[in-house]
Each structure stands twice: as C-alpha cells, then as structure tokens.
Amino acid sequence: MQQIFAFNTYARDQFVKQWAERVSPESRVLDVGAGPCRYRALFAHCEYYAQDFAKYEGSEKGLLADKDQWSYGKLDFVSDARSIPVAAASFDAVLCTEVLEHVPEPIAVVHEIARILRPGGKVLLAAPLGSGLHQEPYHYYGGYTPYWYYKFLAEAGFTEIQVVANGGFFKHYGQESQRFSALIDPRRVFGLARYFLLPIWVLTLPWFRGVLPVVCHYLDRLDAHKGFTVGYHINAIKR
Numbered sequence: 001m002q003q004i005f006a007f008n009t010y011a012r013d014q015f016v017k018q019w020a021e022r023v024s025p026e027s028r029v030l031d032v033g034a035g036p037c038r039y040r041a042l043f044a045h046c047e048y049y050a051q052d053f054a055k056y057e058g059s060e061k062g063l064l065a066d067k068d069q070w071s072y073g074k075l076d077f078v079s080d081a082r083s084i085p086v087a088a089a090s091f092d093a094v095l096c097t098e099v100l101e102h103v104p105e106p107i108a109v110v111h112e113i114a115r116i117l118r119p120g121g122k123v124l125l126a127a128p129l130g131s132g133l134h135q136e137p138y139h140y141y142g143g144y145t146p147y148w149y150y151k152f153l154a155e156a157g158f159t160e161i162q163v164v165a166n167g168g169f170f171k172h173y174g175q176e177s178q179r180f181s182a183l184i185d186p187r188r189v190f191g192l193a194r195y196f197l198l199p200i201w202v203l204t205l206p207w208f209r210g211v212l213p214v215v216c217h218y219l220d221r222l223d224a225h226k227g228f229t230v231g232y233h234i235n236a237i238k239r
Contacts, residue, residue: 129231181204
C-alpha cells in the first residue's frame, strides 16, 4: 500500500530504480547531494560515488522533523555542489534527487553536473513543485516547473529532456489529507485544546488517513494537466 499512502517517495524510488537498471555496468555514477546514500544498492553494478556538503544536522521543526533519524552515508566528496572536486567529464551518469530546493544557486549546480558528465552521459533529477519547509535552514526554493528544467537544462548543454509529473492534484490532495490529520492529532498539543481536538481527530481519522488517500489514488487519472503535482522526475542526456 506504499504506492497509495506514501506515493511520493514510492514513485521517486521506482523512478530511480528503473533508471539505474538502464545504466551500463561499470559506469561511473555520482550521487550529488546523496545524504544517507539511500540509492547506493541500486548501483551495485556500477562504480558508485557520493557527494554532499555534509552540514545538515537534522531539524526539530514541523511534521518533517528528522533530528533523531538523520545521518549521512559514506561520502566520497564533501563539497559545495556548485564546485565538485573532480575533473571534467569524469562520470557516465549523475543523479540528484530532492536537492535543488536546498542549494542557493540551482542553475549553477545544473551547469556543474554538465561539466562533470562525459558527452552522452545521463542525468536524473527529482525535485518538488510543492512542499512544506524541510531540512531547515537549508531550504531555499518552493519548487521547480517543467519550464525551468527545459530552459536551464538545455542552456547547460542537455538534450532529450524528459519531465514526468509525480502524480496529479488528487494524489497531492490525498497526501495532504494525511498531513491534515497529523496536524490535528491531540497528542501534539497540551491543555484544553487537546480535549477539543480529540473527538474531531477520532471522527475524521478513518476518512483522512484511510478512505481519502485511496479514493484520490484512483481519481488521479482524471487530472491530465497535473499542474498541482508534488514534483517532477527528469532525465536528460548531455550533448
């Protein structure tokens, strides 16, 4: 049921998995902004390298707090993503997932990825269009549109740019319905407000945490435009 109740992460992981399977064996692959290196195992058939700036220490703020869970994986390069200490054309493939919203100059990062890729090399990107604050204070942008990718990837020297929405309005709404229920959870508050919220939370829990996400999952096929998607998955090739 992960593809319904955690569709955002599930779909992104599947996208990376399918992309990884198409990367030739023994290719040199760099994971830019790798964090915990969650995709390392998918590139076991390649030479996998990880880069990150390694300054984030977890956040205690909001529903996306991860202070007690965050840790970095084994990093090969600790650097700014705008200036990775490798020679030009060093890699056959680069992935960069959920990173562009956390860097001060995302266009510069795209150009750096182009620099370190060999001609014909592949890039995979994923970033949100709409999301709440997370990994604070390193969250600088609200999201990226397809037109951003088409314009700036092309200017950086990429071709065959494919942009795929990660669900539409209904899936996004189903995700936020679960967040709504989490926000009114009486265990999050103290005093009289807890007793006021308790019956509302109990009555709405089956709807917001169960029924609505399932219904929205199947209604999502009605949204052809997908202008309210949670984000996009992108792959392109360096000219």
